[in-house]
Amino acid sequence: MIPERYANYEKTVTLGACNMGVVNGDKEANLAKIEANLREAASQGIDIVAFPEEALVGAAECAACRAGTPHCDEHHRLAETVPGPSTERIAELCREFDVYCAVGLAERDANDPETLYNASAFIGPEGIQGTYRKLHLGSLPWVTEGITFTPGDSIPVFETRFGPVGVIICYDFWFNPELTRLMALKGARVILNCCATFSGPNKREYMRATTQVRAQENHCYVVSANHAEQGSEGRGSYGAESLDEGRANHFLGHSTIAGPDFPAFSRVFAESEAGEGLVSATVSFEKLHRWESVFPWREWRATHQQPTSRLIAEEFAKLSSGS
16 A cells, blocks of 8 residues: 555656766767667656766776876866756756656866766756765775765755655665665655676675665665676776776676565566666556555654664764764
8 A cells, every 4th residue: 555645656667777888088978878878768668767877977097086186177077067068958858758867977066166076966857856966985095086076965865756766876875774774764765876886706796685685674666777897997806906906997787676576575676787788677666565564664763663763863973973
């Protein structure tokens, strides 16, 4: 049974994940790929599609940022405000095709041009709704995004005719489960994880398993959209002797859509291969909410588990203040 708060939303949704081969530093080429995949998504009846982290610009290793430059000319060339030329073009397409999407980009702060964010814009038929800005930025020795970008300071959810949707980025999803939980507590039943996940030992298994676990523990559907595999340049090793090497060009692919499948626990509904491709799955919110007959955790958090919620919040507050 659909809870009252979700009663006026559509009862099914077709989710899509674009396993995209991003061209580093070439916004025009990437925007053309995004447009082609939005057109294809619409032709397949996909309602909400996720693109990878930094899909518009590329998640390349940056030598200038690694060297500690205070102003990276390349990233500032690629960055845009939101709204901006690229997101406005995507908004036109979403309006034309009646599709929602999350697209990764380098976002320039509208009030401070020197401040850049690793962000994902959420865009739909109604227009540009806003951005999620990555909170946990990777650092040296493997990646340079912590030098390039400023962390975000909010955890938004976005409204659609399918209900609230959360957008999250890579490390925030894989290693920081409290963020997905907060989005679910805010009402999100769909989480779009825009990621740039490298290949490595057991990484495909980890990506599948974590996408499934986040979906089950939060009673939501999850889409993890990744960069397609692009060759072995800069792949390096996961051994200690290679910690200072970049991981810019060897991505895992295997974008994944997963969620609860009552009475079964979470399963993978669709998964791409390593190369470029678009995968989709049609899922039911009525089936999703069947889990609430045995584990109505959102309701519990708002009623008899409020003291537990306060305890958790207090413990986080102590940790954040160094207590």
